[in-house]
């Protein structure tokens with residue numbers, strides 16, 4: 001974290017809620033939570049994560065900056081939107097969870113070994129490189145994530161499905177060598193670069 | 208034809224619940240001419256369907272009876288039941304009100320002897336028990352009904368059942384030729400006291416009111432506890448009639464929720480606290496209530512009542528808005544799922560019965576009032592541009608009886624000011 005970042009963060013000392021409001025996507029909704037608990041009870045991953053959205057919102061208000069940003073909870077969100085449709089205050093909870101995850105990642109505080117974080121990064125890298133998602137490559141990356149042997153095992157398990165996809169021409173092995181690009185991959189990359197620049201400026205991130 | 212004499216000094220009160228009765232009486236007892244208009248065959252409104260009133264847990268008979276006596280004694284007050292307002296035109300001091308009056312098929316000769324009810328076999332859903340029981344198609348709405356006169360349901364008129372009712376009546380009270388009438392009357396001021404209706408619990412999908420028989424609403428629970436109700440006062444579950452001793456009360460079922468009613472219905476916390484005491488009364492030590500809540504809003508002096516219930520070992524409080532209700536297949540026991548806010552513990556708790564403390568919404572949403580009015584975002588009436596139109600009781604906000612009566616008295620005073628002005632103009 002550079003000196004500029006340190007400076008930008010100084011004004012939020014002991015005020016994590018304000019930091020979230022200003023720097024996290026949809027963060028200004030956090031104060032609207034009335035702690036009813038419907039999101040926590042509605043989440044299909046509820047029993048599997050450390051902190052429910054309800055608890056995360058309370059921790060933000062309580063200034064538990066490190067616990068929140070280094071937690072794996074937001075990374076567990078599958079975007080089912082159950083919480084969003086049920087929230088009596090109409091908080092965009094899913095969006096806030098992703099906003100928090102992105103913010104933690106930008107500050108380098110996200111849990112390094114979290115599998116969904118890894119997958120998100122791979123996905124982003126995959127689709128921004130050519131302007132298109134290369135599904136074959138993405139799937140292989142996921143299969144071989146835990147080493148070669150386990151990768152081969154998964155590959156073998158899925159061979160029937162793979163064959164069907166191949167026959168239905170839904171999967172092209174040549175994509176691995178000659179990936180399909182969009183017409184103007186350079187243009188897309190330039191666009192993303194600009195978007196990052198604007199976001200950095202608005203939210204006070206430094207390079 | 209009904210004869211109604213009304214002038215621009217008359218105050219018309221629409222809705223004969225506790226609020227409308229109060230507003231009408233206060234104005235009439237000040238010497239004003241008042242016409243009270245009620246849509247159903249009886250006065251009393253929804254308070255007549257409660258088992259007991261908080262905070263003193265007295266029976267609604269008491270409050271209603273005093274008002275009915277005042278009505279009988281008042282020379283300035285006329286009551287029209289089975290009447291609805293279809294149009295109001297004009298302004299402060301000079302309104303023209305159009306009424307539609309539906310036939311009762313029973314005239315003033317009725318002594319409420321009940322012979323017609325015995326003769327008739329056809330049955331209809333009993334709206335005074337929220338459809339939890341049936342009643343004969345020739346009926347007296349309920350024990351406190353005013354006027355104490357039977358009613359014939361239109362479905363049996365022109366059928367052999369209607370003829371049976373007529374044949375059974377010794378007093379010539381049944382008139383099968385009554386027709387719907389339209390009346391137009393003058394009025395100086397209008398008080399709108401059309402009250403509230405329970406929010407449709409089936410819309411709260413995760414709670415399964417439409418799927419699980421043992422998930423009921425708070426208004427239905429009032430009927431279960433009432434000796435005049437469908438179970439004769441036994442608190443029993445709809446699925447198997449078994450005694451319900453372990454009951455979950457879920458607060459804010461529809462209220463304080465942008466997906467349903469955005470306002471706090473204000474009375475539901477007190478209603479549930481009161482209902483835990485019904486259970487106590489019925490089952491003593493065996494009674495187990497669990498109140499699931501966001502926060503308890505026992506407004507101002509009701510805090511005492513809340514404290515008393517907090518001290519009751521048979522009542523447990525769980526700070527959590529449940530996420531959903533499931534049902535055990537064999538037993539049909541409802542299971543409440545959620546996470547509590549005091550410690551973030553996940554729970555899945557089985558109960559005999561779940562009572563949803565449903566919110567109150569205006570029974571005539573602002574937009575359906577046949578007059579140009581200003582309503583808030585929930586449809587409660589705030590005012591009208593015409594200047595002589597006032598809302599009272601639950602038509603104006605989610606209120607308990609005490610506050611409804613206060614607001615009705617205030618409405619009466621405002622209306623009197625309007626007609627006094629037109630007095631002076633005409634003199």
Ligand SMILES: Cc1cc2nc3c(=O)[nH]c(=O)nc-3n(C[C@H](O)[C@H](O)[C@H](O)COP(=O)(O)OP(=O)(O)OC[C@H]3O[C@@H](n4cnc5c(N)ncnc54)[C@H](O)[C@@H]3O)c2cc1C
Pocket residue numbers: 221222223224225226227244245246247249250251252253254257259260261262290291292400401402403404425426429474478481567570571599600601602606607608609611
């Ligand atoms: C579960 C529950 C328990 C409650 N318990 C308590 C309690 O213990 N103590 C307490 O103080 N309060 C209690 N309340 C609140 C209480 O019921 C209300 O405060 C009260 O009913 C308000 O009276 P009202 O006259 O304003 O409305 P209502 O009782 O709704 O009366 C309105 C009247 O207007 C009539 N009407 C409707 N539309 C028209 C129309 N278009 N034309 C003509 N007439 C019309 C209706 O038929 C009805 O007779 C409880 C509420 C609930 C939901």
